Amino acid sequence: MTTPRDLLIVAMDIAGSRPVGPGDLSLALAGAELIDLLKTPTIRLDGGRIVPGHLPLPADRLLVEAAASLIMEEPYELVSDWLWRRGDSLAGTYMAALEADGLVVRQGGHPFRGGQRVLVVSPSRHQAVERWESGEPVLVSLAEGLGIHGGTGDPPEVGDYAVATVLAAVNDALLELEAERQRRGIEQAAFDNIWRGF
Known part of the structure; x- marks a missing residue:
């Protein structure tokens, strides 16, 4: 399993302080992909930019897709730009992959509209939960950004600068996305108030 898949499993399995939206999850999954590509090392960072490497690609199909979507020419892409570009609807892509691998099934609902997606008991789920419960810093940091908190209370320390x-x-x-949501909410409330006045 990979960090993005483990993160998705944890997001589905562990209750957070608030529901995890697909936009937030997609951004975090894009970050998890970058971290796994750094470990391969298919990429390296140089001044906040993603520099592609020339080593063999990772074994995971979605990480291969991520590596294939890297910008290969200078000045290369900023990490923040990658998150928004690659993170567009990425949660749906990973959910579909878990479903195709039999790690997620649909329960209830209308036969033509599907139902709620739930995790099945599997070695992959066990591994993700074990990684979470061990307090693995990368997984815990990504999950905490989504409002899913571990039991330690202390922020995990990550020694690797990249x-x-x-x-x-x-x-x-994630903060930028939340600020945009709040801004839209305020604008919508103001618009509703104007219409109530008529």
Whole structure:
């Protein structure tokens, strides 16, 4: 399993302080992909930009797709730009992959509209939960950004500078997305108030 898949399993399996929206999850999954590509190392960071490497690609199909979508020419892409570009609807892609692998099934609902997606008991789920319960810093940091908190209370320490850079960019992107949601909510409320006045 990969960090993005483990993150999705944790997001489905562990209750957070608020429901995890697909936009937030997609940004975090894009960050998780970058971290796994750094570990391969299919990429490296240089001044906040993603520089492609020339080593063999990872074994996971979705990470291969991620690597194939890298910008290969200078000045290369900023981590923050990658998160928004690659993170567009990425949660649906990973959910479909888990479903295709038999790790997620649909329960209830109308036969033609599907139902709620639930995790099945599997070695992959067990591995993701084990990684979560062990307090693995990358997984815990990504999950905490989504409002899913571990039991320790202390923020995990990440020693690798490149990984820490990606995690910081994910947190910034999540804050930006939340600020945009709030701005739209305020605008909608103001618009509704105007119409109530007529």
